[in-house]
Amino acid sequence: MTEVEGAEAYHEPVMVEEVLEALEGANSGTILDGTLGGGGHAEAMLSRWPDCRVIGVDRDPEAVNAARKRLQPFADRLRVLEMRFDQALDDAQLNQDGLQGALLDLGVSSRQLDADRRGFAFRRGLPLDMRMEGDAGGITAADILNQTNEQELARVFREYGEEPRARGLAGEVTRRRGKSPFGSSDDLVAAFAAVLGRTPRPNEMARVFQALRIVVNQELPVLSQALPRIRDALRPSGVLVVISYHSLEDRIVKTSFRDWSSDCVCPPGLPVCACDQVPQGEPLHRKPRRPSEKEVRMNPRSRSALLRAWRKAA
Ligand SMILES: C[S@@+](CC[C@H](N)C(=O)[O-])C[C@H]1O[C@@H](n2cnc3c(N)ncnc32)[C@H](O)[C@@H]1O
Secondary structure (H helix, E strand, O other): OOHHHHHHHHOOOOOHHHHHHHHHHHOOOEEEEOOOOOOHHHHHHHHHOOOOEEEEEEOOHHHHHHHHHHOHHHHHHEEEEEOOHHHHOOOHHHHHHOEEEEEEEOOOOHHHHHOHHHOOOOOOOOEOOOOOOHHHOOOOHHHHHHHOOHHHHHHHHHHHHOOOOHHHHHHHHHHHHHHOOOOEHHHHHHHHHHHHOOOOOHHHHHHHHHHHHHHHOOHHHHHHHHHHHHHHHEEEEEEEEEEEOOHHHHHHHHHHHHHHHOOOOOOOOOOOOOOOOOOOEEEOOOOOEOOOHHHHHHOHHHOOOEEEEEEEOO
């Protein structure tokens, strides 16, 4: 396998042309790639735009290593930071220089999903881990199942996994862990099967896995806190692009972009506006963009992608 084939196998970047189109105005400035992954989007920017500089960030040490190797030819225009994208916004140089563009391609990479030992995707007999930082991370999915109280577990399954039997599953998990702690995906399958009275289907397991992954990695609060900080770090006319893969993430992005573009964010029902808000910019597209049918055919993992972009006022 050549170096280039290896890099592509890491993760096939999604909606590359749409990302480049949205970030075109940033082609000679500094762009934050907050979710570097295998470096596919970053490589597309660095190779297409010889004057741009990229700050590439990922919380996963394996992604950082893979991207560093892949992007070696562009090392003079690239800074790589191993941390969460919200933490990268504390960087003094980033704040001093400002950003002309930023990209968040949320969720997990194909490499993370395909690595059995990391336990991101549902397959039998795998550890319940799911930490994007790997061993350097905090609590695992097994810890959540073994330590979270029943009511909170039910909320996690319902809100983050849209699981109709959330309460039943939370009750079953808390009963079972008293006898033997959860360690592998088989333990969770067995608990879910007991609630359903049959073997859970892969899509049902995938939803429960998604719920656990969101909590393990604190994905929603990290996104909510990072978005306004990225907006503030953008220079005039700078563009923020976010690709999300489920409705919980997309709702945060959609609401943020709407509020920042609005001249009033007062609660509904106030007789007169009391917020005096000035729009800070505007969305680039009226509706979110989706991958083409051709892209979904070639890369089925792109099918749930939703791209939104927002431009700061000049
Ligand atoms: C969908 S992949 C990105 C793929 C990348 N755009 C490419 O072209 O290869 C998502 C990546 O974002 C990273 N990630 C997710 N949330 C993050 C966060 N809050 N901070 C930093 N990295 C994050 C994951 O570790 C993963 O490597």
